[in-house]
Amino acid sequence: MMTAPLRAGEITVPVALGARAYDIAIGRGLIGDLGKRIAALKPGASAAIVVDETVAAHHLKATEESLTAADVRAVPVKVPPGEATKSWRMLEQVCDRLLDARIERNDVIVALGGGVVGDLAGFAAAILRRGLDVVQVPTTLLAQVDSSVGGKTGINTRHGKNLIGAFYQPILVIADTALLDTLPQRDFRAGYAEVAKFGLLGDAGFFAWLEANWQDVFAGGSSSGSSAREHAIAIACRGKAAIVARDERETGERALLNLGHTFGHAFEAAAGFSDKLLHGEAVALGIACAFEFSTHLGLIPGNDAGRVAHHLAAVGLPTRVGDVPGLHVTADRLMDLIAQDKKVKRGKLTFILCRGIGKAFIANDVDAAQVHTFLAEKLA
Numbered sequence: 001m002m003t004a005p006l007r008a009g010e011i012t013v014p015v016a017l018g019a020r021a022y023d024i025a026i027g028r029g030l031i032g033d034l035g036k037r038i039a040a041l042k043p044g045a046s047a048a049i050v051v052d053e054t055v056a057a058h059h060l061k062a063t064e065e066s067l068t069a070a071d072v073r074a075v076p077v078k079v080p081p082g083e084a085t086k087s088w089r090m091l092e093q094v095c096d097r098l099l100d101a102r103i104e105r106n107d108v109i110v111a112l113g114g115g116v117v118g119d120l121a122g123f124a125a126a127i128l129r130r131g132l133d134v135v136q137v138p139t140t141l142l143a144q145v146d147s148s149v150g151g152k153t154g155i156n157t158r159h160g161k162n163l164i165g166a167f168y169q170p171i172l173v174i175a176d177t178a179l180l181d182t183l184p185q186r187d188f189r190a191g192y193a194e195v196a197k198f199g200l201l202g203d204a205g206f207f208a209w210l211e212a213n214w215q216d217v218f219a220g221g222s223s224s225g226s227s228a229r230e231h232a233i234a235i236a237c238r239g240k241a242a243i244v245a246r247d248e249r250e251t252g253e254r255a256l257l258n259l260g261h262t263f264g265h266a267f268e269a270a271a272g273f274s275d276k277l278l279h280g281e282a283v284a285l286g287i288a289c290a291f292e293f294s295t296h297l298g299l300i301p302g303n304d305a306g307r308v309a310h311h312l313a314a315v316g317l318p319t320r321v322g323d324v325p326g327l328h329v330t331a332d333r334l335m336d337l338i339a340q341d342k343k344v345k346r347g348k349l350t351f352i353l354c355r356g357i358g359k360a361f362i363a364n365d366v367d368a369a370q371v372h373t374f375l376a377e378k379l380a
Ligand code: GLY
Pocket: 146, 147, 149, 150, 152, 250, 254, 257, 258
């Protein structure tokens, strides 16, 4: 289902998935048009807004007003903030509350929030009444460029993160960049790691642009700042949309989006998935490791690893364990955590490595001993 731009300055990025194609609309103030867009896509539908209490305090009123102005019945379903919300218990509660509110098969779920709400609400949409349409309205930079796009939904279990879920594409993504104005600076910075990732994995020109323009991307708000921010989000979304269109279910190249994530997840786990190290910060640390490890393996001539670390550090992201207050971890512990990661196949480690900036590739056969040597040197 595609929609026409409703506002001047809006950027539309199509996700070309045949019968499941949809648009990502990017721009300031787009939440004001949410009701009109839902009414156009699904005449007569009600909209259940799944939102956490923190985001609700900032953005629920505007979302409800947008829906009711277009005669769309709005039903808020609030959940607590935080990763613990991605649980069986909350999934059950959300589904029951949607059924209590008589949300029907032709209605729509609006996932208003960051990655936690997007994943939980997207999964609820995938299974409730065997599948309801979902509109993703991401409210963090990380969600705008990554988790709201591409249809990965799910919850965590005691066995690990994201182990229960579904590929379930939204019918629309509304990335209202004005919503980022209320995002704490630390969260914005963490999301920026995923923006930079798109340059580093396949678009060296975009990375060079970020090196020159990152301050405008962070500034937002002003007219020049907001256009740089929207441009960066659009380029990242275009990169992700192209990969998802070619490999929706991650049988191949979609794994490139995991650049920095194998090392990053291990650091995140070592920090107890706590505020000590946010996901995007772990990704920055992981990206720095991936470039250094690629250099250690002789894959990158020159100093691209230094250039990457320099940029991430310039924006205030961690690139060394010592940059993370209170994080103490050994190479042995990281290797244990990496071995538990889902990217281990038949005893070999899978990493996303690089031949330079913008030249990432999937390496399925990485020798664990080399990873251990590298980590021991990095942590020394
Ligand atoms: N966040 C990685 C992916 O969507 O595949």
